[in-house]
Every structure is written in structure tokens, then in C-alpha cells.
Amino acid sequence: MNDGKIKTGTPGLDRMLHGGFVPHRPYIVSGAPGSGKTVLSMQFLLEGIQGGERCLFVALEEPPNEIKQNMRSFRWPVDDIEMLDGNSDVRRFEPTPVIEISTEVEPVKMREIEDRIRKTPDFESHEVTVHSLQQLLKNTFIKRRYERVVVDSMTALKYFCMREFEETLTTQSFMRFLAESKVTSLLTVELPESGDVPPETFLARGEVRLHKLRDETGIKRFISVEKYKGSSHDEFVYPFEIRESGIVVLSAEGGKAPAPL
Numbered sequence: 001m002n003d004g005k006i007k008t009g010t011p012g013l014d015r016m017l018h019g020g021f022v023p024h025r026p027y028i029v030s031g032a033p034g035s036g037k038t039v040l041s042m043q044f045l046l047e048g049i050q051g052g053e054r055c056l057f058v059a060l061e062e063p064p065n066e067i068k069q070n071m072r073s074f075r076w077p078v079d080d081i082e083m084l085d086g087n088s089d090v091r092r093f094e095p096t097p098v099i100e101i102s103t104e105v106e107p108v109k110m111r112e113i114e115d116r117i118r119k120t121p122d123f124e125s126h127e128v129t130v131h132s133l134q135q136l137l138k139n140t141f142i143k144r145r146y147e148r149v150v151v152d153s154m155t156a157l158k159y160f161c162m163r164e165f166e167e168t169l170t171t172q173s174f175m176r177f178l179a180e181s182k183v184t185s186l187l188t189v190e191l192p193e194s195g196d197v198p199p200e201t202f203l204a205r206g207e208v209r210l211h212k213l214r215d216e217t218g219i220k221r222f223i224s225v226e227k228y229k230g231s232s233h234d235e236f237v238y239p240f241e242i243r244e245s246g247i248v249v250l251s252a253e254g255g256k257a258p259a260p261l
């Protein structure tokens with residue numbers, strides 16, 4: 001059944017999700033660095049743009065111009081995607097080195113983003129808070145309504161900012177805010193090699209996980225739906241490739257499943 005579901009922009013993933021995402025809910029795409037999270041999120045927004053929806057990419061890990069450059073090799077029509085730069089236009093609070101995203105930052109269309117090289121900010125000495133991002137998005141949503149929003153990544157956002165005891169509550173409140181704003185959102189989460197599963201993965205309504213493995217022939221990529229509240233879904237792990245057209249999910253016969261999951 002795909003009643004009322006929206007397409008993710010990755011046809012193979014839509015099949016795995018039995019039609020796509022239930023709209024107006026927050027979802028997680030998790031995986032190791034370089035597993036394809038940003039590419040998958042961009043495809044999610046492009047699908048919206050092609051359907052005439054308003055889409056917003058919140059860039060917290062790489063500056064927008066770098067993302068624009070990275071996406072160029074795909075030859076996608078990304079011009080109408082709007083980008084909110086969480087890397088720049090920040091305010092410094094002394095004496096503690098806390099930086100808040102200014103609530104005055106405005107989204108800029110991808111076509112207007114300059115190609116000049118800007119250094120990726122050093123998050124080590126700063127804090128960008130979930131609260132300030134929520135406030136910024138609130139201001140943005142008052143001015144205009146977005147159908148799809150990507151936050152890339154939640155990991156960068158909270159890496160240095162949250163006391164451990166606050167993490168679950170703050171993330172939960174952020175996801176509730178996104179759901180109440182009636183946007184379908186995709187939040188990227190970097191998965192640690194081992195250890196605790198980040199709280200987003202159990203707070204989100206669904207989790208798509210990207211696996212990156214190396215064998216003697218090179219890097220192999222796999223995709224799975226770890227959970228999907230309120231819907232049936234495929235429980236197989238499928239191989240996928242990143243091609244010029246983007247992420248292509250292959251049939252299960254093409255590769256062997258990673259272990260352990």
C-alpha cells in the first residue's frame with residue numbers, strides 16, 4: 001500500500017518502504033562517513049522540486065558552495081533547492097566560545113550560491129545549538145511553507161553542544177517541532193563504528209541505514225530499512241551503487257548482505 005505516501009527520490013528505496021514516506025514526519029538516514037547520506041538526502045529534495053514542492057537543505061557539515069560543487073557531477077537540476085547555511089553568519093558569545101546560528105540567516109536558492117571556496121568551519125571551537133536551529137527554522141517557516149526539509153547532519157549539530165542528559169529531550173522536541181511544522185524531514189546521522197546508537201534512531205518515525213563495506217574488490221554499499229512506524233516495509237538488505245544518475249538500489253541477488261547488521 002502506498003496510500004498518501006510520498007516518493008523518496010530513490011525508486012528502489014520507495015519499493016523497500018512499500019511506497020515511500022508517510023508525509024509530515026521526521027526520518028533518519030544513518031551511515032558511516034561517505035556512505036551516501038548527503039546524496040540520498042539531495043535526491044529526496046529533488047523529487048520534491050520536480051513535483052513543484054518547496055524544499056530546504058540545512059547545511060551544517062559542509063558549506064553550501066561545497067555541496068553545490070559536489071553535486072555538480074550528478075548533473076541534477078538542483079537550482080531551485082534552497083539552502084540554509086548553518087556554517088556561516090554566526091554570533092560569538094564571550095567569554096565561553098559558544099556560537100549560535102543567527103536567526104537572521106535566510107535560505108538561498110542553489111543557483112545563487114557562489115562557487116568561491118570557503119573553508120569548512122572548525123566546529124571544535126564553536127557550538128551550534130539545536131535550539132538556535134529550531135528558532136531559525138521557526139522564523140523561516142513563518143515566512144514560507146516548505147514541504148521537504150533535510151538537516152545534514154544532526155551529528156554535526158549536536159556534536160559539541162549537548163550535555164548528555166539533554167540530548168534525547170532536545171532531539172525529541174526538535175523532531176516534534178518538525179512534525180508540527182508539517183514538513184517531511186530527513187535528518188542525516190553519522191553512525192559510530194561501535195557503541196551506543198544515537199537517540200535520533202529511536203525517536204524518528206523511520207530509519208534508512210546505509211552500510212559501507214570493503215572487501216578485496218573495493219567498497220560495497222548496502223541499504224536497509226531499519227524501522228518504519230505505521231507501515232510495512234521490506235526487511236532485506238539490498239546492494240546499491242552511486243552512479244551519475246544518483247543512488248541506484250540493485251536487486252538482492254547482486255550482492256551478499258553485510259554482517260552483522
Ligand SMILES: Nc1ncnc2c1ncn2[C@@H]1O[C@H](COP(=O)(O)OP(=O)(O)O)[C@@H](O)[C@H]1O
Binds near residue numbers: 036039074242243
Ligand atoms: N558523481 C559521483 N559518482 C559516483 N559516486 C559519487 C559521486 N559523487 C560522490 N560519490 C560517492 O559518494 C560518496 C559520498 O557520499 P555522501 O553522500 O557525501 O556521503 P555521506 O554524506 O554519507 O558522508 C563519495 O565518497 C563517493 O564515493
Ligand SMILES: [Mg+2]
Binds near residue numbers: 037038039061152
Ligand atoms: Mg554528508
